[in-house]
Structure formats: structure tokens, C-alpha cells
Amino acid sequence: MLPAVFGGVAVLGLAGFAVFGTRGRSAESRLQTTCSPHCSEDQISSVRTQYAVADVSLGVGLASLGLAAYFALRSSPEQRAAQTSSFDVQASARAVSASYQGAF
Numbered sequence: 402m403l404p405a406v407f408g409g410v411a412v413l414g415l416a417g418f419a420v421f422g423t424r425g426r427s428a429e430s431r432l433q434t435t436c437s438p439h440c441s442e443d444q445i446s447s448v449r450t451q452y453a454v455a456d457v458s459l460g461v462g463l464a465s466l467g468l469a470a471y472f473a474l475r476s477s478p479e480q481r482a483a484q485t486s487s488f489d490v491q492a493s494a495r496a497v498s499a500s501y502q503g504a505f
Contacts, residue, residue, distance in 0.1 A: 403468075403469075403472040404469045404470075404472045404473035405469075405501070406469075407465045407466070407468040407469035407472065408465070408466070408469040409501065410461065410462075410465040411462050411463075411465035411466035411469055412462075413462070414458045414459065414460075414461035414462025414463070414464075414465055415458070415459070415462035415463075415466075416458075416462075417454070417455070417458030417461075417462070418455050418456075418458040418459040418462060420455075421451050421452070421454040421455035421458060422451075422452070422455035422459075424451050425448055425451030425452040425455055428447060428448045428451060429448045432444055432445070432448065487501070487502045489501075489502075
């Protein structure tokens with residue numbers, strides 16, 4: 402159970418890193434072409450915030466990945482065999498849904 406939970410948090414953290422890092426880089430490029438070197442502090446602060454959120458997301462993702470690996474390797478083979486879980490993602494033209502199901 403714990404490896405799946407930490408694995409899910411790791412996926413979210415790494416996805417957050419990718420999204421906020423990309424948004425920060427895009428905003429930085431936009432500022433370089435529009436106002437550099439005279440950009441306002443508010444404009445620069447927005448880019449710094451995007452990068453800071455990306456960095457925190459990366460840290461959370463990597464720490465969670467390590468914890469998922471630790472708990473997965475720590476459990477005995479009998480415990481791993483007894484645990485049942487499933488993760489499902491469904492997509493349609495209008496929505497995406499994800500579900501996780503596990504046993505304690």
C-alpha cells in the first residue's frame with residue numbers, strides 16, 4: 402500500500418516539476434524578448450515563483466520516489482503477494498479520470 406501511495410505522490414511531484422518548469426522557462430523567454438533588461442520586479446517575481454514551485458515539486462517527487470522504493474523493497478515477498486491494488490486511467494473527448502483501488 403505505501404509504495405503505491407508514495408509512487409503516486411512521486412508521479413504528481415515530477416509532473417508538477419515538468420509543468421511549472423516549462424511555464425517558468427516560457428515566461429522567462431517571453432520577458433527576454435519583450436522587456437529585457439528593463440522588466441519590472443513583478444514580472445521577474447512571477448518567473449521566480451514558477452521556478453521555485455518547480456524545484457519544490459522536484460524535491461517532493463524524488464523524495465517520494467525514494468520512499469516508494471524503500472517500502473517496496475522492505476516488505477517480504479509474502480506481503481507483496483497478498484497486497485492487491487489497481488490504478489486505472491480513462492480518457493474521453495471531454496474528460497480524463499484516474500482511480501486507485503487498494504486493500505489494507
